[in-house]
Amino acid sequence: MGWVVKQQLMRGKRTRIWGGALLCWLCLMFATPKIPLSPKHHLYADMRNFLGVPNTLNVITNFPFLVVGVLGFVLCLQRNFFNIILRGELWGWALFYAGTAGVAFGSAYYHLKPDDNRVMWDTFPMMIAYSSLFSSFIVERMGEKIGLSSLFALLLFAFLSTAYGITYNDLRLCMAFQLIPSMAIPGMMYVFRSKYTHSRYWLFAAGIHVLAKFEGVADRKIYRVNRYIISGHSLEHLCLAIVPVLLSIMLMNRNMKFQRLGDHKERP
Structure with missing residues (x-):
């Protein structure tokens, strides 16, 4: 009963x-209101060229995504370093790291020549990573079945949002999609209990993600404040790369909570 x-x-x-x-x-x-693409979206504060590479710092600051993404993907497949119990979790985390590695290529390709034709190559891999990450969180909190269904639903929504943005020149869905995890995860943590320890890393990752978005918005202001050394957008790349690092630390250190003590555990 x-x-x-x-x-x-x-x-x-x-x-x-x-x-x-x-x-x-x-x-x-x-x-x-509708948020259309415009030439202003592609004018970043730091557009310096070093060694013949256009927009150098905005390009090379994507390299950490490749390192973290590839390492995380390999460690997921080996299944010795990360504490991943369910197959649904494995799919979600592996796709998250693959999407993170994809961000390195897509974002670098876009920043070499920022324009409307390349912007979705920057956005779509990021949306795949967000979809996979959020579905992994749902598997952890709500169960494998609903987590896997969420994975397919979110990936479909990511594709449709990208297609909508290209077809109707409206970035609202793509921009909102990037904010979903950082907004939903902290709230859901206090509604659904985790079966793992070290869940606080989800909050750390959400906080870093929000900070990165503020850095992107304050691109020019940050660039002026630090005397034109590095722009807010480049710092946004580096800050976002910390998110998979934090989550990797969580996966390496977490353990299953004992069922008999589950009711006495404090919510993360």
């Missing part, structure tokens, strides 16, 4: 989450 009640409560929480996500999407589409 208790198991049935628990399952009903879980379904109710899931319904409220997806209902809230749908409501947020409707508010976004009907209450916010």
Whole structure:
């Protein structure tokens, strides 16, 4: 009887989450103005060229994504270093690291010659990484079945958002998609308990992600403040690369919580 009640409560929480996500999407589409691509989107503060490489620092600061992404992907496949129990988690984390490595190529390609034709090569790998990361979080908190269904749904939504942005020249869905994890993960942490330890790293990663976005918005101001050494956008790249590093540390150090002590554990 208790198991049935628990399952009903879980379904109710899931319904409220997806209902809230749908409501947020409707508010976004009907209450916010269209955000079209414009030449201003491609004018970054630091456009210096070194050794013949256009926009050098904005290009080379993508290299950490490649290092962390490849290492994380290899460690996922070896399954000796990361504490990943479920197959659904393995798929999600492996795709997250693959997407992170893809960001290095897509973003570098875009920053070599920033324009409307290349911008989605920068955006789409990032959206794949976010989709996979969020689905891994859902597997950890809500179960493998709903996590895998979320993975496919989010990947589809990432593709449709990219197609919508290209077709209708509107970046709202792509921009909102990049903010979903940092907004949803902290709130969901206090609704759904984790079966692992070291869950605080999710909060650290969400905080670093928000900080990186602020650095990107303050691109020119940061560039002026540090006397034109490095721009806010380049710092955004470096800051975002810290996110998979933090999550890798979490995966290496976390352990399953004992079921019999689960009710006495504090929420992360």
